[in-house]
Amino acid sequence: MLPHPCQRCGGIITPDDDESTWHAGHIIDRADGGGDTPEDTAPEHTRCNTAAGGRRGAAVVNARRAAEDAARERTTRWW
Numbered sequence: 276m277l278p279h280p281c282q283r284c285g286g287i288i289t290p291d292d293d294e295s296t297w298h299a300g301h302i303i304d305r306a307d308g309g310g311d312t313p314e315d316t317a318p319e320h321t322r323c324n325t326a327a328g329g330r331r332g333a334a335v336v337n338a339r340r341a342a343e344d345a346a347r348e349r350t351t352r353w354w
């Protein structure tokens with residue numbers, strides 16, 4: 276399987292890299308219907324996976340904030 280480019284940043288992960296710095300990540304997140312078969316996973320840096328999770332979380336928070344702002348605006352107009 277290695278060496279293989281990180282599926283998120285493209286940096287080459289080699290068998291010499293410490294195992295704590297990378298892991299097999301899902302090409303399609305399990306939450307989006309991806310599986311655990313070798314075809315559905317590829318190596319990626321742990322830090323790249325964490326960064327992606329952070330962005331996904333931020334998008335959810337921002338969407339919730341936008342919905343709250345829209346609801347508040349409607350309430351303000353009614354009064």
Ligand SMILES: [Zn+2]
Nearest residue numbers: 281284320323
């Ligand atoms: Zn990477």
